[in-house]
Structure formats: C-alpha cells, structure tokens
Amino acid sequence: MSLELNSLARKKAPWLSADGEYSHAVISSRVRLARNLARVPYPSISNAKQQAEVLDLVTQTIASVKSFDNGGFWRARELDSTDRQILVERHLTSPEFMRDSADLGLFVSAEEKVSVTVNEEDHLRIQALTAGLSLQAACERAQEVDSSLDSGLTFDFDREFGYLTACPTNVGTGLRASVLVHLPALVLTREIESYLNRLNKLGFVARGFYGEGTDVQGNLFQVSNQTTLGQTEMEIVRGLENIVKQLVDQEGEAEKTLAKNARIELEDRVWRAYAIITHARMLNSGEMMNLLSAVRLGVGLKILSPMPLPTLNELLILTQPAHLQKAGGGKQSGEERDVRRAELFRESLNA
Amino acid sequence: MSLELNSLARKKAPWLSADGEYSHAVISSRVRLARNLARVPYPSISNAKQQAEVLDLVTQTIASVKSFDNGGFWRARELDSTDRQILVERHLTSPEFMRDSADLGLFVSAEEKVSVTVNEEDHLRIQALTAGLSLQAACERAQEVDSSLDSGLTFDFDREFGYLTACPTNVGTGLRASVLVHLPALVLTREIESYLNRLNKLGFVARGFYGEGTDVQGNLFQVSNQTTLGQTEMEIVRGLENIVKQLVDQEGEAEKTLAKNARIELEDRVWRAYAIITHARMLNSGEMMNLLSAVRLGVGLKILSPMPLPTLNELLILTQPAHLQKAGGGKQSGEERDVRRAELFRESLNA
Numbered sequence: 001m002s003l004e005l006n007s008l009a010r011k012k013a014p015w016l017s018a019d020g021e022y023s024h025a026v027i028s029s030r031v032r033l034a035r036n037l038a039r040v041p042y043p044s045i046s047n048a049k050q051q052a053e054v055l056d057l058v059t060q061t062i063a064s065v066k067s068f069d070n071g072g073f074w075r076a077r078e079l080d081s082t083d084r085q086i087l088v089e090r091h092l093t094s095p096e097f098m099r100d101s102a103d104l105g106l107f108v109s110a111e112e113k114v115s116v117t118v119n120e121e122d123h124l125r126i127q128a129l130t131a132g133l134s135l136q137a138a139c140e141r142a143q144e145v146d147s148s149l150d151s152g153l154t155f156d157f158d159r160e161f162g163y164l165t166a167c168p169t170n171v172g173t174g175l176r177a178s179v180l181v182h183l184p185a186l187v188l189t190r191e192i193e194s195y196l197n198r199l200n201k202l203g204f205v206a207r208g209f210y211g212e213g214t215d216v217q218g219n220l221f222q223v224s225n226q227t228t229l230g231q232t233e234m235e236i237v238r239g240l241e242n243i244v245k246q247l248v249d250q251e252g253e254a255e256k257t258l259a260k261n262a263r264i265e266l267e268d269r270v271w272r273a274y275a276i277i278t279h280a281r282m283l284n285s286g287e288m289m290n291l292l293s294a295v296r297l298g299v300g301l302k303i304l305s306p307m308p309l310p311t312l313n314e315l316l317i318l319t320q321p322a323h324l325q326k327a328g329g330g331k332q333s334g335e336e337r338d339v340r341r342a343e344l345f346r347e348s349l350n351a
Numbered sequence: 352m353s354l355e356l357n358s359l360a361r362k363k364a365p366w367l368s369a370d371g372e373y374s375h376a377v378i379s380s381r382v383r384l385a386r387n388l389a390r391v392p393y394p395s396i397s398n399a400k401q402q403a404e405v406l407d408l409v410t411q412t413i414a415s416v417k418s419f420d421n422g423g424f425w426r427a428r429e430l431d432s433t434d435r436q437i438l439v440e441r442h443l444t445s446p447e448f449m450r451d452s453a454d455l456g457l458f459v460s461a462e463e464k465v466s467v468t469v470n471e472e473d474h475l476r477i478q479a480l481t482a483g484l485s486l487q488a489a490c491e492r493a494q495e496v497d498s499s500l501d502s503g504l505t506f507d508f509d510r511e512f513g514y515l516t517a518c519p520t521n522v523g524t525g526l527r528a529s530v531l532v533h534l535p536a537l538v539l540t541r542e543i544e545s546y547l548n549r550l551n552k553l554g555f556v557a558r559g560f561y562g563e564g565t566d567v568q569g570n571l572f573q574v575s576n577q578t579t580l581g582q583t584e585m586e587i588v589r590g591l592e593n594i595v596k597q598l599v600d601q602e603g604e605a606e607k608t609l610a611k612n613a614r615i616e617l618e619d620r621v622w623r624a625y626a627i628i629t630h631a632r633m634l635n636s637g638e639m640m641n642l643l644s645a646v647r648l649g650v651g652l653k654i655l656s657p658m659p660l661p662t663l664n665e666l667l668i669l670t671q672p673a674h675l676q677k678a679g680g681g682k683q684s685g686e687e688r689d690v691r692r693a694e695l696f697r698e699s700l701n702a
Contacts, residue, residue, distance in 0.1 A: 264690055268632035279626030281619035339615055 003072030020132015218289030354423030371483015569640030
C-alpha cells in the first residue's frame with residue numbers, strides 16, 4: 001500500500017473524467033456491494049476486539065487482491081476529521097466514515113476505481129466508481145473484487161434470501177447502484193418533483209450529492225435502486241440505467257422548452273453564474289454548487305463557449321471544504337476557504 | 352429654439368462630464384431659483400388662461416436671453432409621458448413635470464446648462480446644473496438668467512422677506528442648492544444615518560436621485576439646503592459646499608476603514624458587481640444603480656482597472672427607462688428595457 005492521503009487530495013479522480021457515456025449530464029456511476037462475514041456479529045453490535053479482527057481479516061485477504069496493489073489504507077480512528085472528510089468528499093466512502101461509531105477502515109485502489117469500507121453498517125462495503133453512465137462496468141468491477149475477497153473470506157449468505165446485511169433493504173444481492181446526474185432544467189421548470197415521485201413508484205430513489213440523508217446541491221441527484229432482492233445484479237443495473245436514460249432525455253426536453261420559452265432569462269442566469277464564478281473573491285460551497293450547475297447548463301446549451309467537462313467535474317470535489325483545507329496546508333477559517341475556493345475558480349476557468 | 356427631444360435623449364449631458372472638483376464622489380451641483388410674477392395668482396390656484404399668459408410672457412422674455420439661443424422649449428401637455436420623462440430623467444426639471452396639474456412649460460439652453468420650468472409650484476424655476484462640486488459656478492449661472500429675465504418680468508418681491516414663493520420654505524432667496532454625492536462606504540459602514548441626522552440639524556437635507564420624495568438609489572444622495580431665508584445666496588452655497596466637502600472626507604475615511612477591516616468582502620462585492628454588470632443579459636433599474644455604485648467604488652479604490660468616470664455618470668441617465676425607450680424607438684416592455692439596459696452596459700464597459 002503506497003497511496004498517501006496528501007497526494008490523493010490533489011489527484012484528479014478518474015470518475016470525474018467525463019469520458020463515459022452521457023457524460024454531458026451524468027457525472028458518475030457507482031455500484032456498492034454489502035457483504036458480511038459469517039458467524040461474526042455485525043458492526044453495530046460487535047465489540048472493539050471483534051471489529052479489529054474483521055479489519056485484520058480483510059487486510060490479510062485484500063493483500064492478494066490485485067486491484068489494490070499500490071492502493072491506500074486508512075483507519076478512521078487514526079485520521080483527523082479533515083483527512084476523513086477528504087475520503088468522504090472524494091466519494092470513496094460514506095459520510096459514516098466521519099463518525100466514531102465503530103473501528104472503520106477504508107481500502108482504496110491506486111486509481112480510486114474501487115474501494116472497500118470495513119465496519120460501516122456492514123462488515124464490508126465494496127464500491128466501484130466510474131465516469132459517465134457506465135453501471136455495468138462499475139458492477140463488473142465491484143463483482144471482481146467481491147469474487148477475489150470471497151475466496152479468502154466466508155460471507156454471510158442464505159440460499160433463499162441471498163447475502164445477509166445489517167439493514168433489510170440491502171438483503172439479497174447487497175447491491176446498491178447509483179448514478180450522479182445533473183438535472184438543472186427539470187429543476188428550473190419544476191418538473192423534477194413529479195419525475196422523482198415516479199422514480200419512487202418504480203423502486204428507485206433520488207438523494208443528494210453525498211448520498212442518503214444529504215441535500216441536493218447544484219441540481220445533482222444521486223439516483224439509486226431501493227430494492228436489492230428478487231432481481232439479479234444485472235437486472236438491477238440495467239433497470240437503473242434505463243431510468244437514468246429516460247431522465248436525461250426528459251432533462252433534454254426541459255432544456256429545449258426553456259431555450260424556447262425563456263431564452264433570455266436562461267441566458268441571463270447562465271451569464272451571471274459564469275460572471276460571478278470567474279470574478280468573485282469569496283464563494284461559499286452552496287453558492288458554488290449552484291453557480292457551477294448553471295455554468296454546466298450554459299456550456300451544454302452553447303450559451304457559453306466550450307469548457308472542458310472534466311475541469312467542471314473536478315472542481316466539484318477540489319473545492320469541497322476538506323480538499324481546500326488540505327491544499328491550503330494548515331487550518332483555515334470558513335472565510336479563508338471561501339477565498340481559496342474563489343481563487344481556484346478564477347485560476348481554473350479564466351482564459 | 353432648435354433643440355429636439357430625440358437628439359437631446361442621445362446627448363451627453365455636460366453636468367455628467369466629471370470634470371469639476373471632487374468629481375470622484377460628487378456627480379453634479381445644482382442651483383435652482385424660485386420666482387413668481389407679481390400680481391398673478393400662483394399656478395396651484397390660477398386658471399388655464401392665466402397659466403397660458405404666464406407661459407407667453409416668459410416665452411417673450413426668454414427670447415432675448417442669450418443663454419437660451421438654440422435651446423429647446425416643451426409644453427408638458429403636448430408631450431407623451433416618455434418624452435416628459437426624458438426631461439425629468441435628465442434632471443432638467445422636477446418629477447412634477449410628469450403631472451397634468453398645470454400648464455407646464457420647460458425652456459432648456461442648448462447645452463443643458465440652464466433651464467427654466469414654468470408653472471410648476473412657482474411661476475418660474477430657474478435651474479443651473481454643473482459637473483462636480485461647483486455650486487458657486489452654478490449659482491452665478493442661475494443668477495445671470497435671473498437678472499436677464501428680471502429685466503423683462505416683474506417678480507414678486509418683498510422688501511422684508513425677499514422673493515415670495517408658493518411654499519414658505521422657498522421664501523427669501525428662493526434658492527435651493529443641491530449636490531448629488533455618492534456615499535457607498537458610509538452606507539456600507541452604516542454611518543450614513545448619523546451623518547444625515549447631523550445634516551438635518553445644520554439645516555440641510557438629503558434626498559434621492561430625483562429629488563424630493565424619491566428614493567435613494569445607488570447610494571447617490573441629493574444634499575440640499577432647507578432654508579432660503581436670512582442668508583445671502585453665496586452664504587447658502589458656501590455652507591452647502593463645506594458640508595459636502597466634509598461628507599466626502601468622511602466617505603473617504605469610511606472607504607479606508609472598509610479597505611482595512613473588510614478588504615476581501617469589499618473586493619468580492621466590487622468584483623461581483625463588475626462581473627454582473629458586464630455579463631448580465633437583463634438588468635432592472637434598481638439593481639443597475641446598486642451595481643454601478645459598487646463599480647464606481649471599486650474604481651475609486653483601485654480594486655478595478657481605471658474606467659472613465661464620465662462613462663459611469665452617463666450610464667446613470669442613458670439607462671433610465673424613458674431614455675432606453677427613446678433609444679430603442681417605439682414602445683418597449685419592462686423586460687425589453689432590462690435586456691437593452693444590459694446590452695448598453697456590455698457595450699459601454701466591456702473592453
């Protein structure tokens with residue numbers, strides 16, 4: 001293991017490269033598999049010794065998994081809150097990693113394509129992150145890691161139900177697929193509510209930028225499956241992929257409607273966002289997400305000159321609080337972060 | 352008389368040329384003399400015939416006043432509301448000119464340096480407008496017109512009280528001197544209230560961009576004397592000039608305080624204003640005044656690159672609703688005006 005947190009915080013995450021399908025609207029795809037070790041109490045009820053044993057077991061097994069060569073390993077308890085937050089901001093693990101509820105560990109592959117969180121809600125959470133709409137690739141990558149680990153660990157598996165998990169919503173495949181999709185026009189036309197309601201009825205759910213329990217920021221929705229039982233992994237993944245394609249099509253229609261019925265208001269909104277994001281001397285995180293959303297919309301609709309999508313995607317992460325803190329070196333006040341965030345945008349987007 | 356309203360609406364008013372003293376903070380100086388004809392009822396109680404006679408008398412007399420050679424004359428009743436508003440927006444007459452309360456007439460000299468409104472509250476309102484802090488020059492210019500008219504008209508004058516006027520606050524010299532001064536830092540530091548209270552105690556008053564009863568917009572205050580009795584014209588004018596110099600000094604102190612204690616917030620405010628005003632596709636009048644104020648402050652504090660002050664001053668007038676309407680030709684909706692206003696700013700301020 002040789003991936004350092006300091007260098008990680010400066011890297012460009014490959015899932016932000018915008019080189020997948022539907023990258024104009026879909027930032028990334030994610031597949032996460034929940035696994036538990038048989039005959040070991042689940043993290044919420046296990047003691048410190050049992051949790052440390054699980055962490056040891058996974059460490060030994062993962063050593064022989066090729067994807068994790070030259071990767072990184074971090075034990076939450078040994079990190080300060082900024083470092084933990086870096087890992088959460090990079091979407092490598094869930095916000096649970098910030099808490100001291102258990103002896104949490106995180107394995108990350110060298111290129112951040114796969115990661116394994118240990119002692120979260122389940123013993124293992126195997127995750128694969130890919131750029132654009134590419135759930136099948138993400139699924140295959142997560143399954144590869146799953147198979148490799150399966151050969152060294154004994155997972156809690158029931159012939160009738162499938163994989164057993166801490167929360168019943170994960171029982172079965174243990175698979176949660178999710179897609180981070182940008183839907184600014186559906187928000188502007190206020191159609192988004194009815195689409196989200198329809199999603200729910202079809203067994204999907206939309207959440208915020210950092211998953212369950214987090215707010216939607218910058219019109220970025222994390223759409224995922226709600227049920228993991230009664231379908232194969234590929235059925236779940238294809239189902240979600242279809243739903244997202246429909247959403248992206250509807251977003252395209254909404255963009256056309258806006259461009260037709262409210263062209264000047266749309267141009268005004270986009271140009272103001274671009275103007276502020278490239279001139280402001282202080283930008284807070286919430287405002288930044290909204291401005292970046294409008295700029296992305298403006299690039300898509302050719303109101304603004306072309307800008308590289310990877311740059312826009314990467315700014316989403318590089319301007320998060322812990323990333324700014326890390327890049328700045330040393331503790332920063334909220335105001336200092338806002339100043340640095342604004343500088344980063346001027347450096348990145350001004351010609 | 353040869354000044355046409357259509358060409359007037361496109362002209363650069365000389366009082367916006369920023370070539371007077373204190374032009375960084377003081378837009379313009381204005382002196383207005385109230386005069387009434389002896390033995391003729393005042394406009395508020397006179398009938399149509401009497402008002403028309405006053406207008407005729409003034410027209411005959413003004414024909415021999417050199418300052419008005421090649422000037423313009425407009426009778427309010429013969430103008431539509433856009434045309435009347437043009438004259439008000441250019442500060443050539445008061446907002447009273449919009450109303451049909453009497454048979455109002457307006458004489459304007461060729462270069463808009465002096466004007467005479469007939470049948471407003473008083474029979475005559477003689478006004479001189481100059482750039483920067485130059486009340487004495489404005490006063491001399493107004494007095495010159497006053498003397499010329501005095502030789503052809505008999506003004507209502509009382510040995511004890513001086514000139515008699517419709518409103519007792521104008522009795523005496525009939526002189527109202529006012530200065531349009533930009534005080535953004537005093538507004539930001541919230542010191543403005545206490546300074547305005549002090550002004551009042553000293554017999555001065557601060558009003559909005561278009562005088563009595565209008566709102567302060569863009570941190571532009573019209574400071575004027577309240578009393579016209581018991582002092583000579585020059586005493587009033589010098590008193591106001593001193594007060595304004597003090598205000599400008601205090602504004603300078605407030606700017607230093609801001610630059611020292613809230614530099615980054617100030618820079619952020621200025622740069623955002625500049626960004627929006629040079630990129631927006633729609634700008635309403637109120638927002639425009641505020642943005643322009645921040646840009647002017649930013650130029651003064653060298654946060655922004657130098658910009659010609661006359662351009663900033665002229666935009667104050669050229670982007671007022673009736674001026675935009677006139678320049679656009681034909682009736683415009685509020686949205687169309689906002690679009691045209693934003694275009695004007697992009698054309699004028701973008702390098």
